Amino acid sequence: MQTGQLNPVPRVLIWLYISLVLVFLYVPMIPPIIFSFAPGEVTEGRATLRWYAEMWNSPELNAAIGTTLELGIIVAVVTPILALLAAMAIRELKIPRLVLMLMLLPLFIPGISMGLATALFFRLLGLPSSLFTIAIVQILWALPFATLVVLTAMSTFDPVYLEAAYMSGANRLRSFLDVELPLIRSGVSGAATFSLILSFNETIRTSLVQGPENTVQTYIWSTYKQIGLSPTLYALMSLLILLSMVLVVIYLLAGVRGGRSANARATESPPQPRPLPASSPDSRIPPEKA
Numbered sequence: 203m204q205t206g207q208l209n210p211v212p213r214v215l216i217w218l219y220i221s222l223v224l225v226f227l228y229v230p231m232i233p234p235i236i237f238s239f240a241p242g243e244v245t246e247g248r249a250t251l252r253w254y255a256e257m258w259n260s261p262e263l264n265a266a267i268g269t270t271l272e273l274g275i276i277v278a279v280v281t282p283i284l285a286l287l288a289a290m291a292i293r294e295l296k297i298p299r300l301v302l303m304l305m306l307l308p309l310f311i312p313g314i315s316m317g318l319a320t321a322l323f324f325r326l327l328g329l330p331s332s333l334f335t336i337a338i339v340q341i342l343w344a345l346p347f348a349t350l351v352v353l354t355a356m357s358t359f360d361p362v363y364l365e366a367a368y369m370s371g372a373n374r375l376r377s378f379l380d381v382e383l384p385l386i387r388s389g390v391s392g393a394a395t396f397s398l399i400l401s402f403n404e405t406i407r408t409s410l411v412q413g414p415e416n417t418v419q420t421y422i423w424s425t426y427k428q429i430g431l432s433p434t435l436y437a438l439m440s441l442l443i444l445l446s447m448v449l450v451v452i453y454l455l456a457g458v459r460g461g462r463s464a465n466a467r468a469t470e471s472p473p474q475p476r477p478l479p480a481s482s483p484d485s486r487i488p489p490e491k492a
Contacts, residue, residue, distance in 0.1 A: 355389020
């Protein structure tokens with residue numbers, strides 16, 4: 203028997219375990235999708251798209267969708283920048299474990315406790331609940347995940363490229379922009395996509411600082427608490443599930459494409475920074491006499 207290969211029986215058990223986990227994860231998403239096509243009355247007797255159309259007749263939901271899109275754009279733009287700075291701090295400072303622990307600490311604090319603490323902090327500062335406070339809470343929630351994504355991309359970067367850029371006369375900023383950033387671009391874009399998904403799906407912390415604003419998730423929760431589940435909510439939940447899956451697929455495809463391009467660039471010569479601008483001759487120095 204060759205070493206390093208599993209027997210057929212353990213291999214089958216592993217695939218069976220993976221299949222059970224996948225079933226446990228994804229089967230609960232199927233009933234809302236099925237019920238979203240349910241007829242309004244028993245006499246109709248066939249699937250209908252009526253609830254997907256009626257969903258847009260709610261002014262509250264339309265306002266919540268607009269708020270969710272605004273928050274998603276803000277979180278997707280701001281969080282990767284902060285995550286990139288945090289990842290660079292973890293790499294450059296002499297206490298990387300401490301910085302990483304501080305960045306990941308919010309993940310281990312219960313969401314309700316973190317939301318209440320943040321709401322109290324905003325109240326002490328005199329900040330009213332608004333889109334701004336919701337954006338801060340969602341950025342703080344997405345930042346640890348985005349930092350991990352950027353750190354993963356930076357771990358594949360070879361510092362030799364930066365040394366080559368320094369030897370070519372580039373400063374640290376130009377070396378980062380021209381050499382490192384293009385090679386870790388897939389990680390930054392992945393952090394943006396992941397932050398967008400987290401913003402769309404965040405509920406607990408947002409509900410504690412939302413004030414008069416409503417996101418799609420808080421709208422679903424409040425509607426469920428008031429009137430329970432309905433075909434319209436099923437339709438909205440189905441769209442959110444589909445949107446999340448589409449974003450995940452885009453993230454995976456972008457990661458695969460970015461990894462291939464990075465590997466292709468890595469096999470070539472190290473990337474060179476843009477040439478420094480030539481300095482003009484000093485007019486105070488007289489020309490040499492023939």
